[in-house]
Each structure stands twice: as C-alpha cells, then as structure tokens.
Amino acid sequence: MNLKVWGSRGSLASPGANTKRYGGNTSCVEVRPPGCDVVILDAGTGIRELGMRLVEEGCTRMQLLLTHLHVDHLEGLGMFEPIWRPATELHIWGPASPVASLEERIATYFSPPLFPVHLSEVPATIVYHDASESEWTIDGVRFSSNAIIHPGPTVGFRVETPEKSLAYLTDHEPALGCDIASDAPEWISGFSLARGVDLLIHDCQYSVEQYRTRRGWGHSTTEQVAHFADRAGADRLLLFHHDPMHSDETLESMRDEVVATWGVDPERTAIAGEGDIIDV
C-alpha cells in the first residue's frame, strides 16, 4: 500500500518561502491499496492537483474519506476536477451530525455565498455514506472509522490490507479526554484505530509552549503525539496538520522533540511533506 501526500498543512493554506519544503496545501492524502479504488483522505487544497492527475489517468471511481467538515479539509472539493465530469462516481464517507446528513453538511459549504455553484449541480455521481462509527470493505480492503476528540463531529480512519495498515488521525486532541500515558486504552480517543498500525498519520500542530493557550482547539502537541504513538504501538509516525505559522525549520525542530520524547529510532518519525510518496 502506497500513499502520496498532496497537502499536510492545517487550518489555512500557507504557501511561501518559509513553507517550501513541507508545503502549504491543506490536508489531502492519496492512498493506493492494491486492487482497490483510489482512496483520498480529506479534500483540502491539496486535492486540486490530485484531481488533475486522476483525470489524466482516466480514473472514474474513487473513495473520498472526510474526517470532518472544517474548511481546511473540504475547501478543495469544488476544484477537484473529477466531480465536474459526468462519468465520475465519487463515494464520500464522513460524519453526519445530530441534525443534518453528510450531504446537507457538505452543501452548507458547497453553495452560495461561500461557493458559486450548488452541490446539487455537480455532474458527477456522488454517493454519500455516513461513516461516524463504521466498518466497511471495498475490494478486500478494510476501512473503519471512529469518533475522535476535535470540536464538532470528527472521525479518524483506519485502512487495512491483509499486509499493511495505516491510521489517519489528523485534527485530534486525545489529551483533552485522558492522560495518554497512564489511562486504560479504552479511554483514549483514537486508540482502537491506531493500535499496532504500520503507519500512523497524526496531528502535530502545536509545540508544548503553544498549547498552553490553545487547549481545547482540537490539536496535539509534539509531546502528546509521541505518547500516543507509543501507547498505540505504531511502527512509524507521520507528523501531520502543520500549523500555518510554522516554518520548515520549526517543523524540523518539532520533529526532534517528538523523536526525543518517543525515544525510538529517529527513522520512525517523519514530517509529512507535500509530494512525499510513502510505502506503508
């Protein structure tokens, strides 16, 4: 199973000289499980370029997994070229809310005044799947979702082939609900999804210092993500959802903090950078 990072920035697209190495596009990861449709994790601004590539490939059926509907995870959908082609069949998996379906919630963004076209006018066939707490299989690949700690309905995903597994927990603040290092696993948000994965893609937006004024905003620190990876028994960790105010240099220094806290081989921790291709 391979993946490519098309966007790893959090909160706001942040192009510029200081973010050149790891990129400024917001969350989007392409996953290619063998023998399965292309799987897309989130529709941040990174999905624009991926969409152009998929059209070139002639890909007409794809699975889009949305962790939640904050703008940085959805704003690329309107510029995702495949949805403007009638031959496309796009399956969207994501959380509903107590008062609105997934489709209604997406349409809130995908309609005037925030977007010029209504979602209902999109020519592609879009199939919506509520994936608040679900397990499903496509072409032999197992998917599961579970609600995780972040403001508003938010899920994490686990993708498993018979050989490999990955968990995608961007926008996640497990430390808000427990002591990650000492509480029983069943009380740790996201633990079941991340348990024993080959690759854990996890929120690492804040430094410990920053977190003092951002507790409850739904993101993790370098220290928290290291403890979480350790408890979950992840083999490798990909730091994700970079703060828009953080330069490439800052991200590298944060990675060093994670490595020091986790205390394992430094090769097991990497910073998600735009264009990176990873063999899970």
Place this chain on the structure above:
Amino acid sequence: MEEAPAQRNLVLILARAFAAQIATAVFLLDEEGTIIYYNEAAERLTGRPFIEGAGMTAGEWMAASHPRDDAGDLIAFENLPLGITMLKREPAHGVVTFTSEDGVPLRIENATFPLFAHTEDYVGTFAIVWPLDRDRP
C-alpha cells in the same frame, strides 16, 4: 503492542473527563447499566473507592443500598431516577435515601440523564448526586 478492548464511545470519554474535573459526585454507566466510572466526590460520598465499585451493575448497587423514599418505603429500581433513565432513556430527578454498608442512611438528591452519541445511539447514563443531610462538597 498493548492489547486493549475497543475504544469507548467518544461521548463517554468526554463525560468521564468532565466528571473527573468537578466537585459534585457523578456516576457514569454504560448502555447496559454497568458502572464504568465514578469520580472522587462520589467515592467520598459512598465511602467506596472506584476500584471496588467498577464493574457492578446499577441493579446490583441499588439492591445493596436499599433505596427508600421520604416515607420510608422501598423504591423499586424502575422507579428510581437511574432506573427511569436507563429503561426509558429520558432524564429523571428525585430524592432517595440509601443505606450504606455500615447501616448509615444517606439522603441524596439525584439527577440523571441519558447520553446519546451524535449518531443518536444511547451510549450510557450520567448521574449527578447531591447529599442533602451533610455539607455539600
């Protein structure tokens, strides 16, 4: 790698985190009525540490504590606030006198409400307890 049961529903995780921070006694039960957490204020109220009470069912707990109304009559489980919430999945409130293991009566005011996840699934019960005959925490 650490073996573990599945993650509890996020609503229960957050309810437990909230209960752990407040000075009022709180009992948290899962959808089957098993006591899965109570906080320090509840430990003080019952005189029983959570480690001893964990895993009991609400029915077992109530049967052992002989709940009575102000007239001194025993209250059936289904008429207790906790029983109403668990069985009917609706909020309830009441005044109940329990008898502790050492025979001391404890009169409490109790508010219970069901917890529903955003999927509208009933996932447990949140019970808040105030002692009436002693200083409140």
